[in-house]
Amino acid sequence: MRLSNKTIIVTGSTTGIGEAIARRCVAEGASVLIHGLERELGEKVVVGLGAKAALHVDDLADPASADRIVAAAVRAFGKIDAVVNNAAYIVRSSLETTDAGVFDRAMAVNLRAPLLLARAAMPWLKKAEGSVLSIGSINGYCGEANQLAYSISKGGLMTLTRNLADAHGRDKVRFNQLNLGWVLSENEYRLKIKEGMPEDWPERPPAAFAPSGKIMSPETIATAAIYWLSDESRPVSGSVLEIEQYPVIGRNPVK
Numbered sequence: 485m486r487l488s489n490k491t492i493i494v495t496g497s498t499t500g501i502g503e504a505i506a507r508r509c510v511a512e513g514a515s516v517l518i519h520g521l522e523r524e525l526g527e528k529v530v531v532g533l534g535a536k537a538a539l540h541v542d543d544l545a546d547p548a549s550a551d552r553i554v555a556a557a558v559r560a561f562g563k564i565d566a567v568v569n570n571a572a573y574i575v576r577s578s579l580e581t582t583d584a585g586v587f588d589r590a591m592a593v594n595l596r597a598p599l600l601l602a603r604a605a606m607p608w609l610k611k612a613e614g615s616v617l618s619i620g621s622i623n624g625y626c627g628e629a630n631q632l633a634y635s636i637s638k639g640g641l642m643t644l645t646r647n648l649a650d651a652h653g654r655d656k657v658r659f660n661q662l663n664l665g666w667v668l669s670e671n672e673y674r675l676k677i678k679e680g681m682p683e684d685w686p687e688r689p690p691a692a693f694a695p696s697g698k699i700m701s702p703e704t705i706a707t708a709a710i711y712w713l714s715d716e717s718r719p720v721s722g723s724v725l726e727i728e729q730y731p732v733i734g735r736n737p738v739k
Contacts, residue, residue, distance in 0.1 A: 485513030496571025649722030665728030
């Protein structure tokens with residue numbers, strides 16, 4: 485197993501991509517702290533994973549949540565080997581609709597929380613010579629007109645990843661990031677229905693955004709995450725990898 489005896493915190497792991505990563509981590513031998521906002525969803529995940537999982541419910545918008553999450557992981561498993569910053573506040577907003585409240589929550593959850601979680605977990609990560617994997621977005625490069633606050637936060641996350649990798653290489657703690665393209669999570673499916681798309685929309689995704697004819701699954705992301713959480717990727721740090729089905733740089737969209 486590729487993650488034998490490791491303890492991993494996965495934020496936003498009661499559904500979607502985070503849940504897929506958590507399940508794959510356990511399958512690879514790790515113990516996982518499941519985190520989210522909804523206790524009922526988290527309890528279902530933990531029941532399915534058994535003794536290898538524990539649950540902590542908390543709001544990352546609260547600056548004190550990082551210390552509580554780290555304490556919960558240590559209390560449950562005695563150590564921390566890795567952190568996956570997966571949780572995100574995905575909000576539609578433009579210049580006209582991005583007020584201070586929207587902006588501040590996007591920054592708090594998507595950028596400040598990963599920073600504070602790395603800070604709180606650092607003593608344990610140093611002991612383990614561990615790693616932090618952040619789940620970003622290709623929108624972090626410039627984003628879309630209706631994802632202003634979200635895109636800014638993901639751009640900042642790339643800088644955070646590279647800065648911490650540079651600063652803590654000698655501590656043997658690694659920081660890497662996956663910038664995701666379009667992923668068919670449960671939340672994404674429901675969001676597109678809410679925005680007016682038909683129930684079978686994943687069967688005919690727009691070619692400009694899914695040239696393969698299919699949208700990536702959370703399990704695809706989980707497969708990629710395991711490499712970066714395992715010792716197989718050591719000593720690589722500071723990498724930002726695009727998990728997407730077309731090149732972002734020099735892209736020529738299909739009409």
